[in-house]
Amino acid sequence: MKTFANLQEEVIQKGLCHRCGGCVSVCTAINYGALGFNEEGYPQYKDVEKCIECGVCYMVCPEAAYEEEAFMKAIGWEPPIGPVLAVKVGRAISPEIRQRATDGGVVTALLVHLFKRGMIDGAVVAKRISPFKVVPSLVTSAEEVIEAAGFYHDVSAGVQDWSEKYSTFAPSFEEMRPAMVEKLKRVAIVGTPCQIHTLRKMQFFKVAPSETFYMLLGLFCSGHFNFDEAGRKKLEEIGGFKWDDIAKINIKDALIITLQNGEVKRIPLDEVEDLKRPACKFCEDYAAEFADISFGGIGAPDGWTSVIIRTPKARGAFADARRKTIEEFPLEEDPKLTEKVLETVKKATEIKKEKAKENKKKYLNNG
Numbered sequence: 525m526k527t528f529a530n531l532q533e534e535v536i537q538k539g540l541c542h543r544c545g546g547c548v549s550v551c552t553a554i555n556y557g558a559l560g561f562n563e564e565g566y567p568q569y570k571d572v573e574k575c576i577e578c579g580v581c582y583m584v585c586p587e588a589a590y591e592e593e594a595f596m597k598a599i600g601w602e603p604p605i606g607p608v609l610a611v612k613v614g615r616a617i618s619p620e621i622r623q624r625a626t627d628g629g630v631v632t633a634l635l636v637h638l639f640k641r642g643m644i645d646g647a648v649v650a651k652r653i654s655p656f657k658v659v660p661s662l663v664t665s666a667e668e669v670i671e672a673a674g675f676y677h678d679v680s681a682g683v684q685d686w687s688e689k690y691s692t693f694a695p696s697f698e699e700m701r702p703a704m705v706e707k708l709k710r711v712a713i714v715g716t717p718c719q720i721h722t723l724r725k726m727q728f729f730k731v732a733p734s735e736t737f738y739m740l741l742g743l744f745c746s747g748h749f750n751f752d753e754a755g756r757k758k759l760e761e762i763g764g765f766k767w768d769d770i771a772k773i774n775i776k777d778a779l780i781i782t783l784q785n786g787e788v789k790r791i792p793l794d795e796v797e798d799l800k801r802p803a804c805k806f807c808e809d810y811a812a813e814f815a816d817i818s819f820g821g822i823g824a825p826d827g828w829t830s831v832i833i834r835t836p837k838a839r840g841a842f843a844d845a846r847r848k849t850i851e852e853f854p855l856e857e858d859p860k861l862t863e864k865v866l867e868t869v870k871k872a873t874e875i876k877k878e879k880a881k882e883n884k885k886k887y888l889n890n891g
Contacts, residue, residue, distance in 0.1 A: 546722035606813030627821030742812020744820025
């Protein structure tokens with residue numbers, strides 16, 4: 525049985541660790557307490573004497589191919605982007621949600637519906653506290669979901685945050701422990717592809733607290749960025765604006781930055797490739813292939829969300845939310861829109877997979 529020592533050698537030391545926190549989460553959930561995080565958010569031994577070498581941390585890592593064939597078969601994964609039951613384009617009916625959320629607000633609208641229907645009693649979401657800084661948040665009501673979608677205050681002048689790196693990534697596993705403490709039984713989790721991959725592995729291997737996972741909502745992901753002082757200066761130079769001018773950020777086929785004056789800057793992702801979190805350069809999952817349902821703005825008209833429904837549970841939830849909190853794009857205006865969305869997502873996936881393979885050959889000694 526491989527252990528955390530193998531994770532250190534095969535994943536962390538090679539720069540493949542996504543810092544999703546899954547390994548630490550399962551160790552904590554089982555009450556071993558052998559693992560923790562270092563100052564940069566990477567997992568490490570907190571107390572090696574407490575490690576019983578059970579191997580669960582290795583099993584759930586998205587970069588460890590433990591029983592991969594059995595796992596892929598069990599979840600019904602299909603090439604090239606995972607299972608696809610349906611493709612939709614929608615947006616939140618609520619103008620408030622559309623204004624506060626991103627790309628039509630379907631993720632927020634679906635969570636609101638799940639809460640109102642009593643289908644979930646908790647959700648782990650990302651709360652934005654500045655244009656480039658997000659933190660994980662456990663919410664327990666529809667009202668808190670909406671608040672998290674629009675929560676923002678300028679922390680760029682704060683002494684602590686000024687010295688830290690800004691990041692577009694939220695380590696959602698940090699909120700799994702509070703969910704356990706509060707005895708929540710049906711939790712929806714919104715996450716990036718690497719986080720969703722780990723969560724699905726936890727379910728497959730029946731690792732606590734996966735018995736509380738009701739639905740996994742994945743986000744399309746081209747990669748996430750860290751912006752330290754040097755990174756912020758580079759972004760200012762590329763975009764021709766000042767950091768304090770930024771009002772909003774979105775990542776689609778480009779880094780889309782909306783300034784305080786309403787001007788929109790589109791920065792090609794290739795120009796900020798070196799600012800990506802290290803492991804993102806090796807990640808091959810664009811469309812959150814292991815989620816129940818995946819979302820993103822790519823392929824959809826402005827203000828709308830592209831949706832890939834992957835499981836029967838998600839198909840039922842989305843159908844139930846139609847005309848209550850979610851409205852679908854009128855396909856009579858573009859009858860082939862969903863087909864074009866699917867092809868766009870497939871193309872984005874192909875590009876990300878090819879880029880990741882190139883980077884692995886270039887930077888890793890694994891051939």
